[in-house]
Amino acid sequence: MPYPECLFTTPPTCVKGVMVCQNRTCRKQGAARVIAAFQATAIDQVVVLPSGCLGQCGNGPMVRVVPDEVWYARVHPDEVPAVIERHLLGGRPIVAMLYRKFHSRSHANPNHNESGDESR
Ligand code: FES
DSSP: OOOOGGGTSSSOSOSEEEEEEOSHHHHHTTHHHHHHHHHTSOOTTEEEEEESOOSOTTSOSOEEEETTTEEEOSOOGGGHHHIIIIIIITSOOOGGGBOTTTOOGGGSOTTSOOSGGGOO
């Protein structure tokens, strides 16, 4: 899945892309409400895009943040404001929401706060 073009313009017109899978399995798991929740808030320098299958069916709705390559699994619309606030605006991915297949605890950024405020 290619990165959003806005990352590569000169100068770049975005700094991050949020790709929300809208393929069949993720849609059955509520992906349309997840992307709607992201799109409800304008985030400076961040583009939110629907994506095709991200190859992780059954773990959705899947959300991939690029170029960070942070993947969130089983995202609920109610969790989106926290992703926006902490990750997209604050620069701290939410460890408790990470897709464990790609992000093990040992690989989590040591700067992440895994205390109570990271819970889902
Ligand atoms: S349908 Fe979303 S990852 Fe495959």
